[in-house]
């Protein structure tokens with residue numbers, strides 16, 4: 338959502354979101370700090386998104402370390418907060434590009450190695466403006482790549498059957514948001530293990546994968562399954578220039 342009603346969050350919603358921030362964990366061990374901040378738009382301090390976002394007074398600010406683990410942690414941990422906001426009827430929009438050079442983090446102190454890399458407005462959504470509709474259309478925001486182009490089995494020789502065991506968690510990953518809707522995630526299923534890869538598309542591709550893997554894991558949990566993420570040297574070599582990222586093994 339890129340258009341909001343101009344009103345600050347209610348104290349209840351503010352509390353719920355701060356609780357979501359504080360309880361959000363991830364399995365990758367990276368550095369990420371998430372803050373929820375209200376901006377007084379009548380004061381001199383105007384955070385700018387160059388017109389991309391209208392009527393938002395509350396923004397999440399994400400300070401993220403510069404390594405792979407931090408990008409994964411940021412995507413995974415903050416997507417849980419975004420899903421909580423969605424659950425309580427609020428709109429959000431991950432923003433990595435259209436705030437660069439503005440002073441969102443004036444006065445903020447970030448932990449060692451972190452830098453403000455993502456902002457995200459949050460509030461009551463308003464009717465979409467024309468600009469927003471065109472923006473979404475230009476990015477192809479409503480379109481996701483078909484399942485069979487992303488997920489494979491049998492050493493990448495066969496597209497994965499969407500009705501197979503990991504079909505539903507991977508379908509939820511497929512629907513996740515990504516920077517410029519680039520959907521860099523790829524996966525190979527081998528028995529009770531899913532190997533995650535990505536096709537580098539933007540500086541945020543690894544972070545995008547953290548978002549997708551969050552959707553994957555939450556769906557596994559929803560289905561009553563248990564498992565863990567791990568790194569291995571023996572993941573099958575991917576085609577093209579895809580890069581190996583992480584694996585997930587189901588244990589129950």
Ligand SMILES: Cc1cc2nc3c(=O)[nH]c(=O)nc-3n(C[C@H](O)[C@H](O)[C@H](O)COP(=O)(O)O)c2cc1C
Nearest residue numbers: 389430431432433434435478479514515516517541
């Ligand atoms: C990491 C990340 C960075 C993004 N950066 C921007 C951005 O700078 N500007 C923008 O308009 N949309 C950006 N988006 C896209 C929107 O947040 C949103 O995901 C997209 O419009 C698709 O929305 P949908 O999931 O409702 O289809 C970004 C998304 C992600 C995941």
